[in-house]
Amino acid sequence: MLAADAGMIGCAFTNTSPKLMPAPSGIKPVLGNNSVAYGAPAGKYGTFVLDMACTAAAVEKIVKAAERNEPIPKGWAYDEKGVETVDANEALKSLSLQSFGGYKTFHLSTVHEILTSVLAAGQLFAGASTGFRPYEHLLHDARNRCRDLPPARRIRGRDVGDDQHAEGRGERHLFCRRKIPGRTRPAQPRRRPCRQFHGRDPQRARQRHRPLALTKRSEIRRSRVARYTKIGVIGSGKIGxxxxxxxxxDGELKLTFVLDPVADPANWDGVPAEIFVTDAEAALERPVDLVIEAAMPKVLAELAPRFLQSAAFCGFSCTTFADPAIEQAVRGACEKSGHVFFVPHGAMLALDGIGDGRALLDNVTITPTKSGPSLRLDADASGLLFEGSTRNVNVHATIALAGIGFDKTVSRVIAAPGQETMEHHVEVSGTGLHWDLKISSRSLGGVTGAYTPHSAIGSIRRLLGGNGIVVA
Known part of the structure; x- marks a missing residue:
């Protein structure tokens, strides 16, 4: 509509989830209804607008037919066996809809899928369950390029801010035709707003059709620039x-899934029940920019390499990297896809200094002192329980990854009956340095300290980006 109001033809495409259309002669849906819209100026008749989906009918129409216990027309949907059906209930079970133009419209919908995923830095839904990601390395680059584009300055000769340089080059940015030296166009009559859509108040119509580039800067909300906006979460315990x-x-983020087989959606006010999934395959099909794991090491080991094919990953259960094969699998997935695996600090301080100075470090020792229940042991557990290379405590694994590795990082686990706090003593020594850190926080019950959930949120905030002054 903005393009049409500026005297141009505009078009928009989108891909959608869930999948609704099977391939020709197929059974399983592989594409959404992948809508397309066009807008064009129509002179005294206002604006021509076409907005349609590639399926023969909307799901809502089938729902209404089922509620009225009425059949649906032929050519709308298939049943779960891929056979055309007129039974609305069978169609809702399969959610497999026919395209309105047969194989031609299916292929048109495939074009929309490709255009949307590449040009708009979106998700290629068609390959989510197959690992087909031919454009994944282009997506974040495309997003950043779009954000770096300069704002529109001139529309049909009207100044918006300082555009002397653009006018000198004979250029107009958004919604404007480029001037060609030596060529002129005949004057065009001023187009009046269409009363059919906006009533009899021309001023109101002009306001509703005002192009975005003419909006005052004070009216534009300058939100933070987030690298990731579609987020998936694995685990919904204290941290998750x-x-x-x-x-x-957060109004600027979209929660696309919560993977937890025992989570009860009723415990989360305002979070739609369909966000919760119990099957990893269902989560892998959801569009996502960043996946955050707060479950168990074996879950991270299994799912991180798969999600890293199409998204960044942040994992709290870092003891899984004590197995070199798992670490290699994750690193390989990152190198292949270009995505990043983030290690949150997990309530452990000084990781930045340990990482920066790792070339100077000789020894790193971590000594936690906790009550038996905080170590998943009996309340009367006491004394030194373990001393050796780091293997089974997530925050220790984080230090090992930041510093000199699992084999050289020493853990000493001490149980203290009746202790209410969870204490960590970190000793670091190396060429020209010696650090002695003591960290204490109250236990929330179980193995989680009072500071841990706050540190987790802090890590996620840094990953999501921001503006203003940032401590690096």
Whole structure:
């Protein structure tokens, strides 16, 4: 509509989820309804607008037919066996809709899928379950390029801000035709707003059709620039639950899934029940920019390499990297896709200094002192329980990854009956340095300290980006 109001023809495409259309002669849906819209100026008749989906009918029409216990027309949907059906209930079970133009429209919908995923830095839904990601390395680059484009300055000869340089080159940015030296166009009559859509108030119509580039800068909300906007969460315990709530409360982020086989959606006010999934395959099909794991090491080991094919990954269960094969699999997935695996600090301080100075370090020792229940042991557990290379504590694994590795990082685990706090003593020594850190926080019950959920949220905030002054 903005393009049409500026005297141009505009078109827009989108791909959608869930998948609704099977391939010709196929059974399983592989594409959404992948809508397309066009707008063009129509002189005294206002604006021509076409907005349609590539399926023969909308799901809502089938729902209404099922509610009225009425059949649906032929050519709308298939049943679960891929056979054309007129039974609305069978169509809702399969959610497999026919395209309105047979194989031609299916292929047109495929074009929309490609254009949307590459040009708009979106998700290629068609390959989510197959690992087909031919354009994945282009997506974040395309997004950043779009964000770096200069704002529109001139529309049909009207100044918006300082555009002397553009006018000198004979250029107009958004919604404007490029001037060609030596060529002129005949004057065009001023187009009046269409009363059919906007009533009899021309001023109101002009306001509703005002191009975005003419909006005052003070009216444009300058939001933070986030690298990731579509977020998936694995696990909804103390840490995962806090992250889930934080993301859901953020108006600029979209929670696309929560993978947890035992989560009860009723415990999360305002979070749609369909966000929760119990099957990893269902989560892998959801569009996502960043996946945050707060579950178990074996879950991270299994899912991180798969999600890294199409998204960044942040994992809290870092003890899984004590197995060199898993670390190699994750690193290989990152190198192949160009995505990043993030290691959150998990309530452990000084990781930045340990990482920066790793070339100077000789020894790193971590000594946690906790009550038996905080170590998943009996309350009367006491004394030194373990001393050796780091293997089974996530925050220790984080230090090992940041510093000199699992084999050279020493863990000493001490149980203290009746202790209410969770204490970590970190000793670091190397060429020209010696650090002695003591970290203490109250136990929330189990193995999680009071500071841990806050540190997790802090890590996620840094990953999501921001503006203003940032401590690096």
């Amino acid at each position: 639950g806090n992250i889930l709530s934080h993301i859901h409360a």
